[in-house]
Amino acid sequence: MKKMTEQHLINAFGGESQAHMRYLHFANQAEKEKFTNVARLFRAISHAEYVHAGDHYRALKHLNGGFVANSMGAFGPGDTLKNLQLAIDGETFEIEEMYPVYIEVAKFQGEKLAQRSFEWSYATEKLHKQLFEKAFDAVNAGKDVKLGPVQICEVCGYTLEGEAPDRCPVCGAVKEKFTAFE
Amino acid sequence: MKKMTEQHLINAFGGESQAHMRYLHFANQAEKEKFTNVARLFRAISHAEYVHAGDHYRALKHLNGGFVANSMGAFGPGDTLKNLQLAIDGETFEIEEMYPVYIEVAKFQGEKLAQRSFEWSYATEKLHKQLFEKAFDAVNAGKDVKLGPVQICEVCGYTLEGEAPDRCPVCGAVKEKFTAFE
Ligand code: FEO
Numbered sequence: 251m252k253k254m255t256e257q258h259l260i261n262a263f264g265g266e267s268q269a270h271m272r273y274l275h276f277a278n279q280a281e282k283e284k285f286t287n288v289a290r291l292f293r294a295i296s297h298a299e300y301v302h303a304g305d306h307y308r309a310l311k312h313l314n315g316g317f318v319a320n321s322m323g324a325f326g327p328g329d330t331l332k333n334l335q336l337a338i339d340g341e342t343f344e345i346e347e348m349y350p351v352y353i354e355v356a357k358f359q360g361e362k363l364a365q366r367s368f369e370w371s372y373a374t375e376k377l378h379k380q381l382f383e384k385a386f387d388a389v390n391a392g393k394d395v396k397l398g399p400v401q402i403c404e405v406c407g408y409t410l411e412g413e414a415p416d417r418c419p420v421c422g423a424v425k426e427k428f429t430a431f432e
Numbered sequence: 433m434k435k436m437t438e439q440h441l442i443n444a445f446g447g448e449s450q451a452h453m454r455y456l457h458f459a460n461q462a463e464k465e466k467f468t469n470v471a472r473l474f475r476a477i478s479h480a481e482y483v484h485a486g487d488h489y490r491a492l493k494h495l496n497g498g499f500v501a502n503s504m505g506a507f508g509p510g511d512t513l514k515n516l517q518l519a520i521d522g523e524t525f526e527i528e529e530m531y532p533v534y535i536e537v538a539k540f541q542g543e544k545l546a547q548r549s550f551e552w553s554y555a556t557e558k559l560h561k562q563l564f565e566k567a568f569d570a571v572n573a574g575k576d577v578k579l580g581p582v583q584i585c586e587v588c589g590y591t592l593e594g595e596a597p598d599r600c601p602v603c604g605a606v607k608e609k610f611t612a613f614e
């Protein structure tokens with residue numbers, strides 16, 4: 251497809267993904283302030299942005315049949331084996347380049363809160379990569395992956411397979427801060 | 433805060449928001465292929481990316497106490513009144529500049545599927561803006577907004593308050609394709 255339009259689809263996917271994310275966090279804030287209907291409105295429109303992002307993403311797939319990369323990771327959805335490879339590629343970029351650079355610059359500039367936020371993410375991306383690699387191997391053999399409960403720390407995003415630990419090894423949050431996907 | 437680190441937080445928020453979104457769509461694809469555990473893994477890690485994005489977003493708030501804008505919309509979360517203004521600003525940019533330009537270029541380049549995807553989003557952003565303005569007025573008066581069910585078309589993201597129509601006025605999808613937030 252034409253490169254300018256392709257770039258616009260990538261930009262629009264990025265814009266809609268970020269609107270979706272902002273509205274989810276705005277919904278949490280509205281709930282804290284007891285604006286229940288405003289929270290519901292943010293969640294509903296966040297879902298509309300999820301649909302918009304998906305439409306743009308599928309248009310990228312349909313038109314280029316393949317793979318476009320930008321600095322944020324890889325584009326062009328496909329079947330699950332390909333999607334797992336895209337996920338592994340994206341995590342690898344974050345582990346090998348993006349977060350190490352962001353952490354280094356935050357240290358250099360003395361921005362401690364930003365440094366912590368980058369370090370929390372960085373600490374988890376390696377586990378994401380490993381889990382996706384395990385899934386890739388299973389799907390590549392034509393099978394679903396064997397997978398216990400997956401625990402996510404609601405404070406720092408730390409991810410592990412199995413039981414939640416007493417304390418998050420990355421941020422120190424208590425066990426109750428973990429959400430299980432099982 | 434230092435501008436380079438601030439830009440890295442914005443970039444990381446964008447990257448994590450897009451990873452979150454890709455993994456949600458990858459989960460849907462894995463379900464279609466009956467890889468149930470792979471779908472669950474994508475959903476769990478998508479949730480971890482939601483936590484990462486939120487951490488970076490809050491770091492932006494904490495450090496600049498305010499407002500950073502980039503081409504994708506406005507940054508810097510606050511209380512719900514401020515968040516509604518940020519939402520209105522973001523939707524306004526999409527309505528007044530972003531989607532009209534993307535639609536024009538897609539037409540000019542003869543990219544019909546991309547044009548349709550942009551037109552579907554554009555058709556709905558005006559309604560998003562109106563709903564956020566209504567919520568802004570209520571919260572500005574210290575009240576929650578009065579709000580009926582909010583219906584979202586799963587095909588094009590069309591959004592309305594009230595009952596789902598027999599056919600989506602934007603994409604023609606049947607009533608059953610609407611999801612209600614009530
Ligand atoms: Fe696994 O990217 Fe935060």
Ligand code: FEO
Pocket residue numbers: 266269298299302523526553556557560
């Ligand atoms: Fe798809 O921005 Fe309301």
